Structures are given as C-alpha cells and as structure tokens.
Amino acid sequence: MADQPIFLIVDDEQEVCNFFGYLLKQKGYRVETANTGAEAFGKLKEYTFSTALVDLKLPDANGLDILREIKQVQPRCEVIIITGYSTVKSAVEAIQLGAFDYVEKPFVDINEMEELLERSLDVKTEAEKISLAQKDLGFVIGKNQKMIRLVSAAQKIAKKNITVLIQGETGTGKEVLARYIHSASHRCDRPFLAFNCGAFTETLLESELFGHEKGSFTGATHKKKGIFEQANKATLFLDEIDSASPAIQIKLLRVLETGEFLRVGGEEMCKADVRIITATNANLAAKVAEGKFREDLFYRLDVASLSIPPLRERPDDIELFIRYFLEKESAAKDIPIKQLSEEALRLMKKHSWPGNIRELSNTVAQALLLCKGKVIDIEDLPDRIRKEIAAEKPVETETEVGDEKLFFSGTFKEGERLDELLTQFDQALLESITFRDGFPFETFNNTLSAWKDRMVAQIIESAIEDTYGNQAKAANLLGITPRALRYHLQKGIKDLK
Numbered sequence: 001m002a003d004q005p006i007f008l009i010v011d012d013e014q015e016v017c018n019f020f021g022y023l024l025k026q027k028g029y030r031v032e033t034a035n036t037g038a039e040a041f042g043k044l045k046e047y048t049f050s051t052a053l054v055d056l057k058l059p060d061a062n063g064l065d066i067l068r069e070i071k072q073v074q075p076r077c078e079v080i081i082i083t084g085y086s087t088v089k090s091a092v093e094a095i096q097l098g099a100f101d102y103v104e105k106p107f108v109d110i111n112e113m114e115e116l117l118e119r120s121l122d123v124k125t126e127a128e129k130i131s132l133a134q135k136d137l138g139f140v141i142g143k144n145q146k147m148i149r150l151v152s153a154a155q156k157i158a159k160k161n162i163t164v165l166i167q168g169e170t171g172t173g174k175e176v177l178a179r180y181i182h183s184a185s186h187r188c189d190r191p192f193l194a195f196n197c198g199a200f201t202e203t204l205l206e207s208e209l210f211g212h213e214k215g216s217f218t219g220a221t222h223k224k225k226g227i228f229e230q231a232n233k234a235t236l237f238l239d240e241i242d243s244a245s246p247a248i249q250i251k252l253l254r255v256l257e258t259g260e261f262l263r264v265g266g267e268e269m270c271k272a273d274v275r276i277i278t279a280t281n282a283n284l285a286a287k288v289a290e291g292k293f294r295e296d297l298f299y300r301l302d303v304a305s306l307s308i309p310p311l312r313e314r315p316d317d318i319e320l321f322i323r324y325f326l327e328k329e330s331a332a333k334d335i336p337i338k339q340l341s342e343e344a345l346r347l348m349k350k351h352s353w354p355g356n357i358r359e360l361s362n363t364v365a366q367a368l369l370l371c372k373g374k375v376i377d378i379e380d381l382p383d384r385i386r387k388e389i390a391a392e393k394p395v396e397t398e399t400e401v402g403d404e405k406l407f408f409s410g411t412f413k414e415g416e417r418l419d420e421l422l423t424q425f426d427q428a429l430l431e432s433i434t435f436r437d438g439f440p441f442e443t444f445n446n447t448l449s450a451w452k453d454r455m456v457a458q459i460i461e462s463a464i465e466d467t468y469g470n471q472a473k474a475a476n477l478l479g480i481t482p483r484a485l486r487y488h489l490q491k492g493i494k495d496l497k
C-alpha cells in the first residue's frame, strides 16, 4: 500500500473537500483535506502526495504560495488549482509556475474532473509532453529551461478559451508560438488568421478588422466582411497590437467584452466567437503607463501572458537552430547538406542576434547560397557577424563622404541634404556630356530611370536587412505599405545584375 496515490485537497469550503474526497475514495485513492494554508503546510510535512488540489483563495494563505511550497518540498506532486471566474488570471500564473492545470468553480462536468485527476497521476516529463510540437509545426523548442516551461504553459493555456498576449523581441517566434497554441487548442480544425495591425492606416485597419457597409466611405463600393467575421469560431492572431489607435482599441475592447461589433458605416450589431492571441515587441505595460494604450484593453488581452526570451539569453540553443535551418534550407533548395566550420560556429555563437531567430534563419540561408564548397566558413557569413566579433568593436553605420558624415534618418528634413548631394552629382554629370557627335537621349533616359529604381530597391533592401528580414516592419520604417515595398523591390531588382 506504500505507493498508493494520496491526494491533498485544500479548500476552505468543506463541501469542496467532501466532494473530491468522495469522488477519489470511490476510486480507491487515499485523500487528506485541509481548510487552511496552515493545515496544508502541516500535511505536507506528514505525507508525500501524488496530486494536490489547491483553492487560490484561502483565509490565511494564497494558493500560489502553497503551490510554490509544494514544488519546493515535493516536486513530483502535481498541483491542480481551483479557481473562481475572478481569479482566472492568477490561475494562469499558477500554470506558469508549474501547476498541472486549473479548474473553475462551480464544477460542471464531473467526468472531465475525474479524467483530469487520473491524468495528473500519469504525468510525463516536460520534454515528452511538448515533443509533438517540434515535428508537426517546424517549431524548435530547444533545451533552454525557461523556453521549455513557457511552451509547456502555452500547451495547457491553449486548451482554455482565454486571450493570450505574447511578448518578445523581433524575430523571437511570437507568430510561431501563436500558431502552436492554435494547433494545440480545441479550434485546431478551424483556420488560424494572422493579421498585422501595424501594416494599415487607421481607417483601413478599422475596415479590415470589422468590415464595412457599401458606401460607408469613398471607395467602399461593396459590403465587405472584416477579419472578425471571417475568424468566427477560429483563432485570430493580432500582431503589433500596440499600433492600434485609440478608436480601434475601444472597438477591440467591446468585441472582447461582448463578442459584438459594428461594421464601418453599419448599424446592425454583428457577433463573432473569436479566440484572440495578440503579440507585440513593445512593452505593453509601459505603453499603458505612458497613457498610449488603454488599461482596460490591456487587462482583457493579458489574461495569459507569455514572454519569449531573446536568443542571446538561450545561447545553448544557437547550434541547434543552426543545424535545424541548415537542414530545412538544404531540403527546400534541394542542395546537399553542408557542414559548418568550427570558426564559423564559434562566431555565430558569439553574435548577439538582435534579430533573433529570424536573423539566424536568414543568415543560414544566405551562407548556404554563398558557400561554394562543402563547408560553410567565416567568409560566407555576413559582415555584421564577422566584423563585430573579429574586430570586437562596434560596426560603423554611417557613410563617409570627404570629412563629412551623412545621416539620413527620421529627422532628415525633406530632401535637404539629398538635394545638396544630387546637385553636386548633376553638375558632374552635365559637365561630362557633349552634343558634338549627337546624344543617345533615350538610352540615357532609360539608364537613369533604371538607376533610380535600383537605388530605391537598395534602400529598401537595407531597411529589410536592418529589421532582420521583417518586411512589414521595414515598410513601417519607410512609411509605405508592405505592398508598395514589394513593388519597388521587384521593380529595382529586375535591373540589378
């Protein structure tokens, strides 16, 4: 009888203790109960438990403190949190602290409850539980403990119909994680719709999100369904949520509270059952503090909060990611797998990866194309990785012309410096022209146009490089739409040799 599972029920409501006591004893398990935190701490000294059910609100203690204590003194004991509706946010926190699951009072489905209790006795290791993710979705989790805990929490949260806020630097995999949550949720057979709030102007954003009625604004020639209507019963991923304007924030708040919204120019209330996952690489809490983001909306979005660590905080995973992308890219381009030299690996491990996994993935793809032999070496790596580390001093980003350093930045006044530069260039060009033997005007004109397109494309390429391959962000920096960005890029690249 020594290893017969023992359950601990901690709840100040005696009926809850009786209910679980009855349910579990019927199945032949041993049960101990406690009505206060103090009693619970006492029982933990006396018995070794398999599973503890812990109410979040106790007269003398917080359920989260009991959870922490259990994980400290009996790490093999699984903890199921009992919560009321108002404390769901703390229950989600409990999951992140390692709780097995949480259940909401009142308990409606006894079968589900029984199943959960049985499952808690048969817990696999975290790594086993999340291994599925890697294969199916191209989602590499790695060995970093923080990341493993995060994905494990995400998997549990996925099953609940709650909103999730994913934060993390650019390229850390926020969208990949959102897709993973969707695929582990009950909505997995419905679509996952991804929508970037930062890629639209305010008016367009409202109509894209909520749809519009015919004639509601110039150009609205048809009635249009918005993304919320399309996402009914599905998962909607709202990226760069921090760029939603105050007006959009109010509409979002309303949808989250009531599931209702109006189309632009519409009077009929629409309803949508949408599971929302949002992401941002801004610090949303700080935006709230600065008055730039609504606090009430923040709390609605931030029910479950997941924060992905940057790649530089998980250096042990760099090699694993390199191997993963080497294999993936070789297969996609149908080229034989190449090795990485030790020196190249050493440099890549030392790099700080400000663009995180996206930057790493792009770097591997680029190196694979540049490398002529079988082994990728340092000369196949981009300058920013070689220079930064080899010289161990910061890369100069400014262009030098004579003694002057030129900066074209957000503060660059319309054309001022550029105009000055181009005037010098015009003069040099004009001085070199003579009409004595005739002049090939058409060719000259075409060459100049192609030069302009190429220049524009090169500026765009630099912006994309600066955002580590994120075209939406590059477009944002340049103040153009992603579509315009692709147009200019293609136009210019045609002429690039």
Ligand SMILES: Nc1ncnc2c1ncn2[C@@H]1O[C@H](COP(=O)(O)OP(=O)(O)OP(=O)(O)O)[C@@H](O)[C@H]1O
Binding pocket: 138, 139, 140, 141, 168, 169, 170, 171, 172, 173, 174, 175, 176, 177, 239, 279, 280, 281, 357, 358, 361, 470, 473
């Ligand atoms: N864990 C991962 N496993 C495999 N690939 C990943 C992982 N994380 C990110 N990637 C790859 O890195 C790139 C960037 O990922 P993603 O778009 O999810 O980042 P993000 O955090 O949303 O970035 P941003 O803030 O710039 O929008 C994608 O190509 C994605 O496939």
Ligand SMILES: [Mg+2]
Binding pocket: 174, 175, 239, 279
């Ligand atoms: Mg993203």
